[in-house]
Amino acid sequence: MKTEDHSFLDGRVIEEVSRIFKALADPTRMKILYLLSQEECHVSHIAEVLGMSQSAVSHQLALLRTLRLVKYRREGKTLFYSCDDEHVISLLRQAIDHAQHQ
Amino acid sequence: MKTEDHSFLDGRVIEEVSRIFKALADPTRMKILYLLSQEECHVSHIAEVLGMSQSAVSHQLALLRTLRLVKYRREGKTLFYSCDDEHVISLLRQAIDHAQHQ
């Protein structure tokens, strides 16, 4: 195939896909997303379950919010986070399944 | 749910999945893998098509080899690379499709 005959990806698509995979590439964010795919959680619960500092979790949640992968609702002083992108969860589940069965 | 009631991921699975997503998270590697999913290519062809230096491509191919995502065969002085993990290509295609239709 010649250069001009290739099926190229749009630059915006490449950047978008890269953002999604970057989000999934970090073990901490993977754990957070996997946890939130099982149940809605508040921040300190995530921190406790994953054994991380509140600050570290909050920073990662901020990143996931920016990418619109999670959303939250407030209940008093507490914020409950949950997944906001089923497609990304589907990619995560597939990758996990594949890694588990090999 | 209490901490001990969560379905946790095995550390090895987390690391493995993280490695896969890290590989897919870089635009350059995405382009290389997407290209190789279309046809077997030699190194300088990849470099030309993607507008990158031979060295940069070779470094990324070395990384993808380490992860067993690509393989190669030699023909004289030339090395022909191709994909060696259909599952990862499947994840990539799904993410691309999703990004394109939104």
Add this chain to the structure above:
DNA sequence: TTAATATATGAGCATTTGTTCATATATGTG
């Protein structure tokens, strides 16, 4: 063997990333 070509690889460097620490903001309580 010498030279040419194709690719790999090590060092160096700028950028990005993920954390911690300290502090700010928001909400509820007395």
Add this chain to the structure above:
DNA sequence: CACATATATGAACAAATGCTCATATATTAA
């Protein structure tokens, strides 16, 4: 209001990343 609790956020810093440049290795041809 003052105070406690839950979370967010900015600064700083170490580690990881992706490139370039120079050079090494492998193969072929003369």
